[in-house]
Amino acid sequence: MTDGEGLDSLGATKKTNLQALYNSTQNEVVRHRVTSLLYEYGDQRGSYIEPVYLDNSASKKEDENKIVDRPHRAASSITLSPNPADQYVILRWEWLEEGLKDVIVVRVYNSSGQVITEITIDDYMKNTQLVETDEWSSGLYTFKVYSEGLLLTTEKIEVL
Numbered sequence: 001m002t003d004g005e006g007l008d009s010l011g012a013t014k015k016t017n018l019q020a021l022y023n024s025t026q027n028e029v030v031r032h033r034v035t036s037l038l039y040e041y042g043d044q045r046g047s048y049i050e051p052v053y054l055d056n057s058a059s060k061k062e063d064e065n066k067i068v069d070r071p072h073r074a075a076s077s078i079t080l081s082p083n084p085a086d087q088y089v090i091l092r093w094e095w096l097e098e099g100l101k102d103v104i105v106v107r108v109y110n111s112s113g114q115v116i117t118e119i120t121i122d123d124y125m126k127n128t129q130l131v132e133t134d135e136w137s138s139g140l141y142t143f144k145v146y147s148e149g150l151l152l153t154t155e156k157i158e159v160l
Contacts, residue, residue, distance in 0.1 A: 028099070076153040078145050084158035087134040091143070093127055100124045102148045106131070109142040116141070133159045 022034040077094040091106060104121040106129070116136070121129055124147070133141075136159050145152045 078153045078155070080143055080155045080157055084160050085133050086160050087132065089131045089133055089143075089157055091129040091131060091145070093124075093145075095125050095127060098147070098152060100147050104129075104152075105146045107144045107146070109144070110137075111140050133157075 018034050018037060022031055022038075025031060025034075077092075077098055079092050080089050081092070082089070093100075093104070102124070104124050106119040106121065107115050108117045108119075108131070110116050117131075119129065119131065138160055139158070141157050141159055143155045143157060145155075
């Protein structure tokens, strides 16, 4: 197959099989691989970033991710804006894209590493949370976003 031939050159049966596999599996790795193939063969529109999966072999500690405090996934839909902030920061996320099924916990640290606030978001499907910063001192703050005990992302915001 040459570039540009698209999924049509695979035949309708293979296309249908790939789409059926995507719809029938709950395995995230399989779903991402099928999506990657569909993009590669021109069946999907837009952009797609292949995720990086960390090795979870039995020889590693089960909660190694928590110990080193690194994001659970390589990429995240979670964003904070505006940056720099003056009176507030808006936290946005795509709950479906993130695979969220539980509450979100946001911990905000000052430049000394002290937790200055912790926000629990019970309605994770609302996709947005306003965080007021007007009473915070000027400086750099670190937002760490967790769900189901896993660190989803770490973002830094400057407050004026």
